[in-house]
Amino acid sequence: MISSPLMTVMVDAVRKAARGLKRDFGEVENLQVSRKGPGNFVSAADRKAEAVLREALTKARPGYGLVMEEGGTVEGQDKTHTWHVDPLDGTTNFLHGIPHFCISVGLEREGTIVAAVIYDPIKDELFIAERGKGAYLNNRRLRVSGRQDLADSLVLYGSPYLGRGNHPRLLKELATVMAVTGGVRRFGSAALDLASVACGRADLYWERDLQTWDIAAGLLLVREAGGFATSADNGPDPMAARSVACGNEVLHRELIALLRKANQ
Numbered sequence: 001m002i003s004s005p006l007m008t009v010m011v012d013a014v015r016k017a018a019r020g021l022k023r024d025f026g027e028v029e030n031l032q033v034s035r036k037g038p039g040n041f042v043s044a045a046d047r048k049a050e051a052v053l054r055e056a057l058t059k060a061r062p063g064y065g066l067v068m069e070e071g072g073t074v075e076g077q078d079k080t081h082t083w084h085v086d087p088l089d090g091t092t093n094f095l096h097g098i099p100h101f102c103i104s105v106g107l108e109r110e111g112t113i114v115a116a117v118i119y120d121p122i123k124d125e126l127f128i129a130e131r132g133k134g135a136y137l138n139n140r141r142l143r144v145s146g147r148q149d150l151a152d153s154l155v156l157y158g159s160p161y162l163g164r165g166n167h168p169r170l171l172k173e174l175a176t177v178m179a180v181t182g183g184v185r186r187f188g189s190a191a192l193d194l195a196s197v198a199c200g201r202a203d204l205y206w207e208r209d210l211q212t213w214d215i216a217a218g219l220l221l222v223r224e225a226g227g228f229a230t231s232a233d234n235g236p237d238p239m240a241a242r243s244v245a246c247g248n249e250v251l252h253r254e255l256i257a258l259l260r261k262a263n264q
């Protein structure tokens, strides 16, 4: 387990915001049957969670900048530190009453992610990592899977929202990956997908058209768990590229080759 003042700040903030989200999720389940659905209610829940996170993080570290899904970018006096905050990753799941979503908070220091918290309030799973100190799920140290054969591997992916990204490209990539791997899953939370690779539940994950708050925390989890994470085009900086491919060293290399082949 990691105990540091920084981790305490992050975990406290995330747990506080999660209490509200969990309560609101209970309400969403009741709203499914209404004609309009729970759309506005979910937007409000998302904004409330973000406000809680923003207040707690800013109170503890006043000068740090923030990049938030709802509130956009807030410059801080301290130009070396930036929080990347996703108050509700897996929004579509939440909206439809599917219990698979999380809060994700990553801290960037001069271009490097140094601390990460991802919390799934439904499963009560807290994923944390600090650069150089390892990654943990609750109190257990994490390690990416050791599988070496694509044929045995479970692969996660994500697809862009309607009207966004490049669907034909994804379909080519998916066909290429599906043809040679053990199975594919599309769970709908980039942060939890990265966390799943970090803890060895899934072997590989790739997705394009993401934002920094979707992946900041998860990237550190994967790397601190001994995994490799690049952009989907094998670039060194997924945050800049807004895409990710990750897994253990051997399977990551194979995934990159498959994605390249699909795009030829």
Ligand code: 2AM
Pocket: 069, 086, 088, 089, 090, 091, 092, 157, 158, 159, 160, 161, 164, 165, 188, 189, 190, 191, 207, 209, 210, 211, 214
């Ligand atoms: P969200 O739930 O916060 O919207 C789904 O594939 C995953 O990608 C989710 O983590 C989703 O975050 C994220 N995502 C971010 N931008 C996206 C986009 N343009 N299209 C689809 N998913 C996106």
Ligand code: CA
Pocket: 069, 086, 088, 089, 090, 190, 213, 214
């Ligand atoms: Ca997100």
